[in-house]
Amino acid sequence: MTRIAVIPGDGIGPEVVEQAVLTLDEFRLGLDFDFLDHVNADTYLRTDVALSDEDVARVASSRSALLGAIGDPRVGSPAYGRGVLLRLRFDLDLYVNYRPAKLLSDRLSPLRRDRARAVDCVVIRENTEGLYTGLGGSLRPGGGHEIALDIDLSTHRGTARVVDHAFSVARREVCMVDKANAVEHGGGLWQRCWRTAAARHPDMATRHMYVDAAAMRMVTDPTTFDVIVTNNSYGDILSDVASAVAGGIGTAASANLNPERGFGLYEPVHGSAPDIAGKQVANPIGAILSAGLLLADLGHTAEAAALRHAVARAVTEGETTPDLGGPLDTRKAGQAVRARL
Ligand code: NAI
Ligand code: MG
Numbered sequence: 001m002t003r004i005a006v007i008p009g010d011g012i013g014p015e016v017v018e019q020a021v022l023t024l025d026e027f028r029l030g031l032d033f034d035f036l037d038h039v040n041a042d043t044y045l046r047t048d049v050a051l052s053d054e055d056v057a058r059v060a061s062s063r064s065a066l067l068g069a070i071g072d073p074r075v076g077s078p079a080y081g082r083g084v085l086l087r088l089r090f091d092l093d094l095y096v097n098y099r100p101a102k103l104l105s106d107r108l109s110p111l112r113r114d115r116a117r118a119v120d121c122v123v124i125r126e127n128t129e130g131l132y133t134g135l136g137g138s139l140r141p142g143g144g145h146e147i148a149l150d151i152d153l154s155t156h157r158g159t160a161r162v163v164d165h166a167f168s169v170a171r172r173e174v175c176m177v178d179k180a181n182a183v184e185h186g187g188g189l190w191q192r193c194w195r196t197a198a199a200r201h202p203d204m205a206t207r208h209m210y211v212d213a214a215a216m217r218m219v220t221d222p223t224t225f226d227v228i229v230t231n232n233s234y235g236d237i238l239s240d241v242a243s244a245v246a247g248g249i250g251t252a253a254s255a256n257l258n259p260e261r262g263f264g265l266y267e268p269v270h271g272s273a274p275d276i277a278g279k280q281v282a283n284p285i286g287a288i289l290s291a292g293l294l295l296a297d298l299g300h301t302a303e304a305a306a307l308r309h310a311v312a313r314a315v316t317e318g319e320t321t322p323d324l325g326g327p328l329d330t331r332k333a334g335q336a337v338r339a340r341l
Pocket of ligand 1: 012016068069070071072073085250251267268269270271273274275276281283284286323
C-alpha cells in the first residue's frame with residue numbers, strides 16, 4: 001500500500017478534501033490514506049500546538065501528502081498557519097511550489113479577448129526563502145517611532161536549485177521574474193543563477209521580466225507564458241493572478257515538492273474560506289486537481305490525464321458549484337467529476 005498523509009484542516013478544507021480522496025479512491029490504486037484529522041484550529045486553540053513533531057514525522061514518512069486548508073478567524077496569531085504550512089514546507093525542504101494555470105473551459109475565462117484566453121502555464125515559486133522565512137524584527141512596536149524589518153532572503157543554493165527545476169519541467173520557455181532594477185542584491189543573485197542555468201540549456205528559450213510587467217502581461221495576454229520561475233512573494237501573488245485568469249481560485253491546484261526526495265504535499269491554492277465553510281458550497285475542483293498532480297507525480301499519468309479531462313467536461317457541461325455558475329453542492333460537484341471518469 002502507498003501511504004498518503006491527509007490533513008483536511010479548517011473551514012472548507014475537510015469538505016473539499018473529502019471529494020479529492022473519494023476521487024482518488026475511484027482509481028483503486030492501493031492508496032492508503034492516513035488522516036491527521038486533529039491538525040486544525042480547534043486543537044491549536046486548546047493545546048497551543050499547531051503541528052507536533054510526531055505529526056511532522058508521520059507526514060515525512062508517507063509517500064505523499066494532501067492538505068485542505070489551514071486558517072480560522074478565531075486564531076489571531078499568524079503562528080498557527082506558519083506552524084503548519086510553513087513548518088511542513090521548511091522542515092521537509094519542499095522548495096518548489098508548483099502552480100499550474102490552465103484554462104479548464106472557455107466559459108471560465110474572465111478575459112474578453114478570445115486570443116488571450118487559452119492560458120496554459122506554470123508558476124514555479126521558490127518555497128523556503130524570500131520574504132517568508134520570518135527573519136527580521138521590530139523595534140519600538142506600537143508607537144510613532146516603530147521600525148519593522150522583514151528580510152528578503154535569497155541563497156545561492158536555494159535559488160540555483162529552483163531555477164534548475166524550472167528548466168527541467170519547461171516545454172518551450174523559462175521566464176525568470178524578479179525586480180532586480182529595484183531589489184539589487186537578491187535580484188543580482190537570481191540573474192546569475194538564471195544565466196548559469198540558461199547556458200546549460202541552450203535549446204530552451206529564456207525570457208526575463210520585472211514582476212510588475214509580468215503581472216500586467218498575465219492579465220493582458222497570459223498565453224505568452226510557459227514556465228515562470230520566481231521568488232516566494234512574487235510567486236505567491238503572480239500564481240494567484242494566473243489562477244484567476246485560468247478559471248478562479250476554486251479551481252487552482254498546487255504542489256509543494258522536493259524533487260530529489262520525490263516527495264510532494266498537494267493542496268488547493270485557496271484558503272479555508274470561513275465565509276462559506278460548513279455549507280457544502282465550496283468548489284472541490286482545486287482539491288481534486290491537486291490530487292491529480294499527486295497521481296501524476298506517483299507515475300499514474302494516464303489516471304491524472306483522465307481526471308483532468310473529467311473535470312474539464314463537468315465544468316463545460318455546467319455541473320459545478322455556484323462559484324462557477326452551476327447548481328451543485330460540494331458533494332454533487334465531486335460526484336459529477338467521478339461520473340465522467
Ligand atoms: P480564501 O481562499 O479562503 O477565500 C477567498 C475568497 O474565495 C472567499 O470569498 C471564499 O469564499 C472564496 N473561495 C475560496 N475557496 C473557494 C472554493 N473552493 N469554492 C468557492 N469559493 C472559494 O482566502 P482568505 O479569505 O484570504 O483566507 C481565509 C483563511 O484561509 C485565512 O485564515 C488564511 O490565512 C487562510 N489561507 C490558507 C491557505 C492555505 O491553507 N494554504 C491559503 C490562503 C489562505
Ligand atoms: Mg496566496
